[in-house]
Amino acid sequence: MAPSHVLVPLDGSPLADDALAHALETFDCRVTVLNVVTPLDSSMSEGGVLEPDEERREDARERAERLVERASETAAEADRSVETVVETGDPAETILATAEDLDADQIVMGGHGGDRSDIGRRLLGTVATTVVGEAPVTVTVVR
Template structure:
């Protein structure tokens, strides 16, 4: 059984399922929820709103991370589970993989994506990259 499990958590329904799955499947593991602030998102904000938006982007992203961590912590508390949370900045797949490597993670759990119909058969780009490149087991929740 894994001792140290990393759950990619962005507040989406699939990430909530992934966290719930992790708590139920690995009750004795240390569970860490990771949220990645993606700087690429700032480009869209700058294009839409200019330089003042660029200055505020990172502060807004940190506030969003805090809200998302609160959601994860509350979900874990409802199941009488303690949860560590971490925020990283970078490309999501790369940040998840680097964190796992640097912190002796035994298992990664993450949602696939929110698509429906025929596209559901394919993984999202982050989950696909993590699955292909991880040196440890990855569980994808759909």
């Protein structure tokens, strides 16, 4: 059965961009893009190395807003539109909670964030594994 609402988590990586392109090309339904801002005091963020401060929080939020705006532009180029959401929290937990809150019946995401030598980008591989294992809906992993 074709989905009626697809959630696409974005992290700014090429594979996340590919996931968005795949969702827009494959599914003729409502698409929501999500960027999760990891709290700066989380061990999965730069806060594990750098002291959190308001400037870093603001920079992270602005980066997230740019990512979802870029997704809106990408969709418009394909004569589509997307809804955009920016949330703060643990990436996997937030993706799963957002899918449930928005009643998404499919998640399309990148398999990992890109260059495996970069710890920040390797995290999405862990996130994708968690989402695949715990999501109550179909998850498509784009590689």
